[in-house]
Amino acid sequence: xxxxxxxxxxxxxxxxxxxxxxxxxxxxxxxxxxxxxxxxxxxxxxxxxxxxxxxxxxxxxxxxxxxxxxxxxxxxxxxxxxxxxxxxxxxxxxxxxxxxxxxxxxxxxxxxxxxxxxxxxxxxxxxxxxxxxxxxxxxxxxxxxxxxxxxxxxxxxxxxxxxxxxxxxxxxxxxxxxxxxxxxxxxxxxxxxxxxxxxxxxxxxxxxxxxxxxxxxxxxx
Numbered sequence: 090x091x092x093x094x095x096x097x098x099x100x101x102x103x104x105x106x107x108x109x110x111x112x113x114x115x116x117x118x119x120x121x122x123x124x125x126x127x128x129x130x131x132x133x134x135x136x137x138x139x140x141x142x143x144x145x146x147x148x149x150x151x152x153x154x155x156x157x158x159x160x161x162x163x164x165x166x167x168x169x170x171x172x173x174x175x176x177x178x179x180x181x182x183x184x185x186x187x188x189x190x191x192x193x194x195x196x197x198x199x200x201x202x203x204x205x206x207x208x209x210x211x212x213x214x215x216x217x218x219x220x221x222x223x224x225x226x227x228x229x230x231x232x233x234x235x236x237x238x239x240x241x242x243x244x245x246x247x248x249x250x251x252x253x254x255x256x257x258x259x260x261x262x263x264x265x266x267x268x269x270x271x272x273x274x275x276x277x278x279x280x281x282x283x284x285x286x287x288x289x290x291x292x293x294x295x296x297x298x299x300x301x302x303x304x305x306x307x308x309x310x
Contacts, residue, residue, distance in 0.1 A: 093127050093139055096120040100142045104150065104292040105211055114153070117146045121154035128158065136164035144168055149291050171270045175278065176286045178268040182236065182258040185245050190234060190258055196284045198230040199306045201299070203277045204266055206237050207247045211293035212275040216253055218296035222303070223255040229308055230282070232256075238263035281306035 096119050103116045120143050129137040136144070137160060144164035146152050154161070181191040192200065203219060205212035216235075223233045233255040237244050241259055248257050260266060269278065279288040279302045288302035300310050 090127055090129075092123045093120075093129060096123040097139050097142050100146060101292075104146070104290075106293055107295045107298050110150075110152070113146060113150045117143060117150075117152040117154050120146070121156040124158065124161075125156055129160075131160055136160040136167065140164040141167070145291050149289060172286060172289075175269050175289075178265075180260075180265045180268070182234075182260055182265060184256040184258050185241060185248060188256070190256060192234075192280075193284065195232055195280075197282050198232050199226075199282055199303065199308055200280045201231065201233045201277060201303065202269070202280070203233065203235040203275060204237075204269070204271050205235050205275050206239055207243055209274050213251075215275055215277075215293055216251060218294075218299060219255060220253050221296065222299055226303065226308055231303065231308060234258055236260045236265055238266060277302070279303060279306045 096116075099116050100120050103113055120139065124139055124143065129139050131137055140158065140160040141164045143154055143156065144161060145168065147154055148165065148168050179191070179193045181189050183189050192202070201219075203215070205215070207213070219233055219235065223231065235255065236258045238260045244257060244259065269276075273292070275290070275293050277290045277294060277299070278286060281287050287306040290298070290302065294302070304310055
């Protein structure tokens with residue numbers, strides 16, 4: 090079990106930035122192998138966390154695993170169901186200037202929805218790259234919306250100090266985050282111009298990784 094726990098921890102660390110596909114594949118192989126040696130019981134008929142972590146690596150980091158386990162299959166089905174719910178999600182939130190933004194009203198544009206918080210170091214690390222991308226691809230109708238469930242009194246000074254130019258939306262109570270099944274931040278979702286969910290992240294992304302997500306939605310790099 091210690092090997093499984095270490096493999097799960099490694100999986101969490103490996104998605105915080107860009108360590109390369111080979112590294113992610115090695116992590117997935119390690120986690121898969123540890124689960125083959127020491128299966129983890131299901132929790133209330135739901136896949137245990139290690140299987141969910143492996144399923145996320147397979148689906149969102151495009152790695153492979155040889156593990157044949159019903160819990161992994163259930164975890165992959167659960168991720169597909171979550172994506173279907175996210176596809177139906179909509180929101181109207183207000184930015185720091187008081188302007189309302191509605192996701193469904195942005196069809197015709199590529200929309201990157203990013204969940205973050207001022208207290209989150211990986212979130213803060215992403216913001217300069219998001220700023221660059223928002224400016225670089227404005228001519229291709231890219232809209233970046235960053236959502237925080239913190240009070241405006243905390244968010245506004247941070248944004249002023251760091252000169253972010255894309256819209257920062259307020260999500261009191263975190264209801265929008267819940268509708269997107271956000272269980273950790275930062276987390277980003279990319280919708281194409283037809284409103285289709287084309288890509289999502291597990292964790293922090295670098296500028297290069299964001300470019301790959303946007304490419305899936307038709308943004309020409």
